[in-house]
Amino acid sequence: MLGLVSISLVLAVSVIIGLWGVRAARSTPDFLVASRRIVPGWNAMAIAGEYVSAASVLGLAGLLVKNGVGAMWYAVGFTAGYVLVAALVAGPMRRSGAYTVPDFAEYRLGSPRIRRMCGLVVVVIMLLYLIPQFKAAGVVLELVSGIPYWVGVVGSGLVVASSIAVGGMRSATYVQAFHYLLKLAFIAGPALFLIFLAGPERREAAVNPIGSTADWARPLLDLDGSGHPVLATISVLVATTLGAMGLPHVVMRFHTVAGARAARRVAVSVIVLLGLFYLFPVVYGLLGRVVAPRHEETDVVTVLVPGQIVPGAVGAVLMALVAAGAFAAFMSTSSGLLLALAGGLSHDLFGGSLPRLRLGIVVGTGLAVALALPSANVDINVLVGWAFAVAASTFCPLLTLGIWWRGLTATGATVGLLVGAGASTGAALSSAIADIEPGIASVLLAQPALWTVPLAFLTMAGFSRPGSVPDWADESVLRLHMPGRYSTEAQSARARDSV
Amino acid sequence: MPQRIRVTSPQTRLALLRRTDARRSLGRLSGRGTVPSTAIDLAAAERAMRRQRRQAVRTVVALGITLTVLMIGANLAPGRWGWAVLFFAPYPFLLALAFVHVRRAERIEADS
Secondary structure, eight states, X not given: OHHHHHHHXXXXXXXXHHHHHHHHHHTOTTHHHHHHTSOHHHHHHHHHHHHSOHIIIIIHHHHHHHHOGGGHHHHHHHHHHHHHIIIIIHHHHHHHTOSSHHHHHHHHHOOHHHHHHHHHHHHHHHHHHHHHHHHHHHHHHHHHHOOOHHHHHHHHHHHHHHHHXXXXXXXXXXXXXXXXXXXXXXXXXXXXXXXXXXXXXXXXXXXSOTTXXXXXXXXXXOSTTOSOHHHHHHHXXXXXXXXXXXXXXXXHHGGGSSSHHHHHHHHHHHHHHHHHHTHHHHHHHHHHHHHOTTOSOGGGHHHHHHHHHSOSHHHHHHHHHHHHHHHHHHHHHHHHHHXXXXXXXXXXXXXXXXXXXXXXXXXXXXXXXXXXXXXXXXXXXXXXXXXXXXXXXXXXXXXXXXXXXXXXXXXXXXXXXXXXXXXXXXHHHHHHHSOOOTTHHHHHHHSTHHHHHHHHHHXXXXXXXXXXXXXXHHHHHHGGGOOSTXXXXXXXXXXXXXX | OOOOOOOOOHHHHHHHHHHHHHHHHHHIIIIISSSOGGGSXXXXXHHHHHHHHHHHHHHHHHHHHHHXXXXXXXXXXXXXXXXXXXXXSHHHHHHHHHHHHHHXXXXXXXXX
């Protein structure tokens, strides 16, 4: 019951901050100019706030208990992606003046068809990413209040969709930044307490997994005893690291930074914030293996641990805090994802207007909820891993080649996106549906990034015929790397100032 | 009479802006723009981009090596301490990689 109260409080506070943010924005004519002056620290916190999802708060600890310490590679990959964001996309993307990946594709390749293609890929990635968020909301609500899973999922869908409609969730950078601080406080704070309260014996057992199988303590990710843990680990790392730089809702965030230099620096700050946060899910996972090893739903282990270590009122309070942190993760990520999904549906696929955007949110929520209902038994991190694998096989090559190679053509990009998206979603779906014998094949279907990413790069490059590169391609690429007043960065800044 | 101002939400304004931004850049690039394309020094831009690209490749390779070494290190760690390597080691290295890259990229920009 206490858990439900704390979750409602988080919800109320975010809506209040959001509404206040909207009012502040409306009363300031130069909101957009002001937004470019937001201190990079706030921007980084907003990115981290949106990025730290249920996969990080719940999924990591759950997978750690279930499969072993190899699950920590997910956190490493999620963070390592920002090294690539800083090195490959942040600066040039900001200079392009493009707001989303489809915008960038249209700017760079000059084809409305590629915009629609990208819009479709955005929808696929965002849906794959949303399903586990709703699953997380469902299992947490079930645990803290006993309401059935499906009621929790549908209810969360209603809450998120209506809170976006009110305009409260995404309206300002500080709502997202607030969510980062909230998650850090509600996950890290109780974790420190629990380390202290667990006592020397349980601490010793947690850091020194005696009695566990050798497989569990081995720092590699194995898939159902496939016998190829190194292969599986590398494929997960490829998916998470390369996928992070192709996530549409993250790329979008760099638009509110002052310029290319600041965009790169923000990416560096995000690494600090993520590195700090990712220490704590591991604490819950290691403690959870000791105090709650046999729970049938490992994805809720983070919320279970406090009650197992400290019985009574203190444990209940700690549990309520952790549940609220998990729900904050669900809220911030899913509203960001839903807006990107609705944008893809309404703006890029069907040529948008504001009513269409609202319709897109309703449709997107409906789809995600409907798909989350039968996914109750799939691990959160497995689903999120697929979203990253699709992003790594589609937008990662599109952005990398588009930014650094002028030979990329609209035809090459279209074919590459089709092949990358088809191969990665096809592999993930077939591993979810079919019953494949554990082995190399099952690893490469369940974690397809290792082969789908090179495949997508090769098709994009191979189908870009040198003869069909338009004469302005040279300039459109060089502009992305030019500091100074002829860059589109300066140009779009002027456009914005005159709005 | 004071000028009338259309009040829209920031999201709407961004959405409207997106279209003009994209059109503007595209119009410019296909030669219908306001600034002639000779306005940028193509040779200098070319040199700057090549240097940035070399730096980006170096960072990507360094990241690959870092992750490989981490994987080997975690698996060579004695007994049950593999998790400690993954807990403490990765983030400082990742931060250092990104930090060095950004410094070098900014230096290249200052030169060009």
